[in-house]
Structures are given as structure tokens and as C-alpha cells.
Amino acid sequence: MFQNIGEMLRLLWRTIKLLPDAWSQRRKVFEQLFEIGNASLLMACILSIFIGGVIALQTGPVLRERGLVAVLGGLVGLSMAKELGPVMMSVLIAGRIGSAMAAEIGSMAAYQEIDALRTMNINPVRFLVLPRVLAICIALPMLVMFSILVGWIGGAMVSSMNHDISVSFESYMNNLRQVVELRDVMNGLFKSLVFAGVIGVVSCHQGLNTIGGPRGIGRSVTKAVVNSIVLILILDYFLTRFLMIFDK
Amino acid sequence: MSQSPQSNGGVGVEVRGLRKSFSGQSVLKGINLSIKPGEILVVMGASGSGKTVLLKHIIGLEEPDAGEILIAGEPISCANVFEKYRFGMVFQSGALLNSMTVAENVGLYLTEHRLGNPAEIARRVKETLSLVDLHNIEGKYPAELSGGMKKRVAIARALIIEPQIMLYDEPTSELDPLSAVTISEEILSLNQRTHVTSVVVTHDRDLAFGVADRIAIIDRGEVLLVGTPEEIRQSANDVIKNFINADFRKDRK
DSSP: OHHHHHHHHHHHHHHHHTGGGGGGGHHHHHHHHHHHHHHHHHHHHHHHHHHHHHHHHHHHHHHHHTTOGGGHHHHHHHIIIIIIHHHHHHHHHIIIIIHHHHHHHHHHHHTTHHHHHHHTTOOHIIIIIHHHHHHHHHHHHHHHHHHHHHHHHHHHHHHHHOTTTOOOHHHHHHHHHHHOOHHHHHHHHHHHHHHHHHHHHHHHHHHHTOOSSHHHHHHHHHHHHHHHHHHHHHHHHHHHHHHHHHHO | OOOOOOOOOOOOEEEEEEEEEETTEEEEEEEEEEEOTTOEEEEEEOTTSSHHHHHHHHTTSSOOSEEEEEETTEETTSTTHHHHSOEEEEOTTOOOOTTSOHHHHHHHHHHHTTOSOHHHHHHHHHHHHHHTTOOSOTTOOGGGSOHHHHHHHHHHHHHTTOOSEEEEESTTTTOOHHHHHHHHHHHHHHHHHHOOEEEEEOSOHHHHHHHOSEEEEEETTEEEEEEOHHHHHTOOOHHHHHHHHOOOOTTOO
């Protein structure tokens, strides 16, 4: 466990040290970005609209009973921006993209393709890890931004259409604009950047350390997804505590 | 055959007291070997005798528990050995990158080390593929190739590096006899053209006795004998005799 964390931190450090070489890997970064966007955009849209909607659905009637329904826009807005957008998108990406990364690199390790790279004096971290980590660190905050916006709209749709809530689109949005500040959105985007690094490094690390054939690849994929999600949820708490310093 | 790749000629390899264990099981038990520059050394031995592990040590893919590998007198652990000398390896499976086309695979070394513009790399890829008698397959993916073609693409990928040390891991395994002969001829002609130092790990007796300057027989992690093909044939060692004369006949009593 601790050895794994140590190895992952070392991989992260080696990737950061290779950042000046990022331009030479731009083609692979764009390919990965396309892959991530293509695989996740529709799912992100569906997930976010329903998350925004369900928060409004759960909290709206309770707030109405207490005469607080006017703050619904702010409540959904803050929840999506600071917590649910970044965490839910990261969990989605860990499952959808992290697993694909671990499987692809794991299969390369199992079938000696990574050994072949080494014999050509090609650094596997620069060739495989750098473009993937970079792409996910660019794509995830963008997806989270998209998710926050779609989640807000999902909440607005449910608030205005559900008779037990009955908050107009305008008053929902007005309250959201009053309550949610730019720094709340930035807070969520910062979290998503950290989570992206976690997914990228954990998945690539599991892939690179794959041993055995198809079973080994399967194990690496499972570990990549499970470890990424566990780390995201643990880090979420500590990041939230850390970011609360800037809220005061 | 078209123009041959340039090379600075092979360099010598020295293996001294090499030991390696995996999970407490000793695989190499103090291997000593000296490979002369430009020589073809064939390493033979039963399955599990440690041949591939030895090869992986020579190219730096494994770290020894004890002993050392010297490349032209310099320990392989020195940081600049891989910058200074060019290595090529043909893996048993070919180990072509499946997500890349043949041209991208063969040109990978040049692309990643920025040794030419795309047009020049494309030209050299075409030339190198023609050296192994492959034409118009640049756009194909490894999955679309036969076993023999994959092996030849893997040789082309190693060849474009203009290696000074070339390692082959079971280059004729899984091939039909005709393809095996073609690969054997490639190994010989590459050695004659460029004087590359070659280490060939194989079970294939025809390949071994056909291309070797010297043969090393390994048994259970130890070198039993190193000698010319003739010396190996005349060896009185029972293990060696059994290995090189092993035969199967349906009607044998």
C-alpha cells in the first residue's frame, strides 16, 4: 500500500519533470483529449442534468415547507460547483477513462511493447504517461465546467416544472447568481485538476506495473478504478478543508 | 536488396558472474560470457534455462542480483551507455505497438529521437522495410500481418536504429520452415553488411548451426559450453548431446 503510494508519487514527479517535453507529445495529447471528450461528453451531460435535477427534487419541497424555496437556485448552484460537479465527473472519468488507460498501458506491458520502447531508448513515461496525464488534466476541468452548467440547468428545469417546488426559471437563476461566486466555481475546478492528476497517475501506474496476461490486465483495470475513486473521495475531504481557508 | 543501413560496427559484450533470482528461485547462477565485436553468438538451452533472462540483462531490461554486463568495457548500469551505443532487439512476440501502423512502428525510433523530418523518415522506413523484403505494407496494422511478416517488421524496426548490438529472442519460433529460413538469412546478411554484434536466443538447431560463429549452451542457469558449431557437435557432454540430437520417430523402440 505505502510502497504503491511511494511509486505513484515518484511517477508523478517524473511526469512533472518531463513537462518541458510536452510540446513534442502534442499529437498524442490531442488524440487523448479527443478520446476523453468523445467517450465522456454525452455521459457527462446526462449525469449532470439528472444530478442537478435530483438535488432540486429532494431539497425543493423541504425548502418550500419552511418558506425557504427562494434559495433553491443557490443551493443547487453551490452543490454542483463545489462538490457534485467535480466529484461525480471525476468518478465518471475514473471509470470511463482511467480504466481505458490502465487497460491500454497494461496490455502494452503484458505484451512486451513497453520493453520494446525501452530497447529503443524511448522513455515510457514521456511516451505514454505524460500525454495521458496532461490530456486528463486539461479535459477534466473542462468537463467539470460543462457539468456544473448543465447541472444548474437540470436543477432549474425541475424547479420550474415540478408543482411541489414551483420556482420560476428566472428567480432560480437570480438566486443562483446572487449566491454562487466565481471563486466557488474556481474551487471546484481546482479540485477537479487535482482529481485528474490522481486518475492519470494511478491508472498509468497500474498499467505500467501489469504482470501476466489478460488476468493481469483485468486486475490492473480494477485496481486503477477502485484506487482512483478511493483517493478522490479521501482527497476531497482534505481539499475541501484546505479550500475553506480561502472562503473566510 | 536496396541500400544497407550505415553502422559503426559491432561492439564487444562481456557478461561477468551474472546471477538473478525471481521469488527465491535462482534463474541465472553466475553466467560468464564474452561476445566479440561483430560476432554472432547463439545461446541455446532447454525452456526455462534462463536464455531470455540473460538477453534481457544484456539490453538492460533486468537488473542483476550480482555480476555485471560490460558494453565495450563500460558497465551497462552507466547512465550514458544507451546514449553512446545503439541496441536493437527482436522480441519473440515481435512486440510491435499494436495501436500504430507498420510505418509508425518502424519509424518510431527516428520520430521519437527527432532524427529527420517526416518525409525523410518515411523514405528510410520504406528502404528499411525493403531490406527485409516487405513492400507496400506501411499503412497496415500489426494485427493485419502474418507471424513471419510481424517478425520481419520487428527486425526492420530494430534495423532502422543501425544497431551496434542486435539481440534476437527466438526469432524463428512460430514460423513455417520457409519463413524461418528467410529470417535466418536476414540475421546473417545484416551481420555481414554491418558487422553488428548479434546474440541469438533460440531452440532452432537449423538456425543455430546455420548462423552462429559460436554457440553457448545454457542449462539450468549455467553455461555448459561455449564453442564453434563444430565443437558443440563433437561435445561429449550428455546434456549437450541429448539437446542437439533430440529427435522423435513414431516407430522408434
